[in-house]
Amino acid sequence: MIVQDQANDFPVGPEDTSASQATQDQLHKSYRMPDEQARDPALHIAKDWVQKKKLPDMSNITDPQLRRYATLYPKLRLTSDGTLFLEEGTGDDQRLRLCVPAALIAEVIRCLHQHPLAGHLGRYRTYLQAKRRFYWPNMHKHISCAVEGCTTCRQSKERKATKQVPLGQTSTKEHTRFAKFYCDLVGPWPNARGPGTKKYLLTLQDAVTKYPEAWAITDATAENIIRVLTNEFFPRYGVGMTIVSDQGRQFISTLFQHAVKRLGVFTVKTQAYEPKTNPVERLHRTLENVIRCSMENEKVHPTQWH
Structure with missing residues (x-):
């Protein structure tokens, strides 16, 4: 034909x-x-x-x-x-x-x-x-x-032997896309030193589609997180969603809580010292592998990881 x-x-x-x-x-x-x-x-x-x-x-x-x-x-x-x-x-x-x-x-x-x-x-x-x-x-x-x-x-890449376990009953409660995001920070990145150097990644992942977003920031402060959310994240996704994060000082600070409350965003905190309660942690492993491989391919300076 x-x-x-x-x-x-x-x-x-x-x-x-x-x-x-x-x-x-x-x-x-x-x-x-x-x-x-x-x-x-x-x-x-x-x-x-x-x-x-x-x-x-x-x-x-x-x-x-x-x-x-x-x-x-x-x-x-x-x-x-x-x-x-x-x-x-x-x-x-x-x-x-x-x-x-x-x-x-x-x-x-x-x-x-x-x-x-x-x-x-x-x-x-x-x-x-x-x-x-x-x-x-x-x-x-x-x-x-x-x-x-x-x-x-x-x-x-980091080689890890994962133990295979039987698949159990999983929750399918979330159905609406871009209504709930998991948020976290990665860093400080090795060899990222000096004033103005990007040292951390702010990551957010949709709970339903698993669609990720990541931004490089200089310091892990509430001010930097709010700046990224208001300039990059909220203009594209809107407000009124739920953001789930760990109990890092940036996310429980008065400044962060006041800012998201004024924008109509609900915040939920995960259990302390339990990374597995925040699914975006698995994204970090993939991101780190991709960044390392890209740096190796392009032979870039360690400070240019982003």
Whole structure:
């Protein structure tokens, strides 16, 4: 089946700023995809099937990659410029995933994992990014091997053996997005010294969507927190929500309590000395890993961590 080109040569859904979108744009700039697919032995034959609208007998197909494309034949689509895609979903969820030639798989994985928008996340999240816009046989295996062999991740990430426990009953009380946020501070950041240097991160995370926000601040004071909330956070999310924080002196200070009360924001304090009661603490571990990996990649000065 031949499909018409959309706004660009890779019609795969709504525009975004994800690592998969950035990788797609990079491929578009660096390669002419119909020619690259034509050089790939498996994709060259698969494109021929789609053009002729005829699939040969499966018993005559011995190559494992070709057999995989043969099973997906009803979903294979060609654009008018000759680029092969895999169609998935229906209606508003319909999207086209680019069939990646074997010669470009390593570059696609590298960009999906190491791009600044990707932040050297783990193999599962890297796979989810790849699955949004790309397809090739044995994707999960290739991505797992590449991520496990990433030198930057091995040098920068903290390795923790997590104990697997049975999943119990969890609360589903929260249903309204952006009505409740978890708030905390991270820092002081190592090597961040001197007047005016950013030493802390102020983080907030939505209780329902888990959408995070983070701002670098110079000192962990109530004045700085209020300044960020009034200039950056409240103008975008409004007021009237609930902010959950620990019992740090910044959050229990009279100044902070008076400011949020005047804005109509409710505050809730977590149990003392129990970090697990504030879910944003888990975000900090991911943020620290992403920052360390980005600093290692870009070879920046330690004071430029933000």
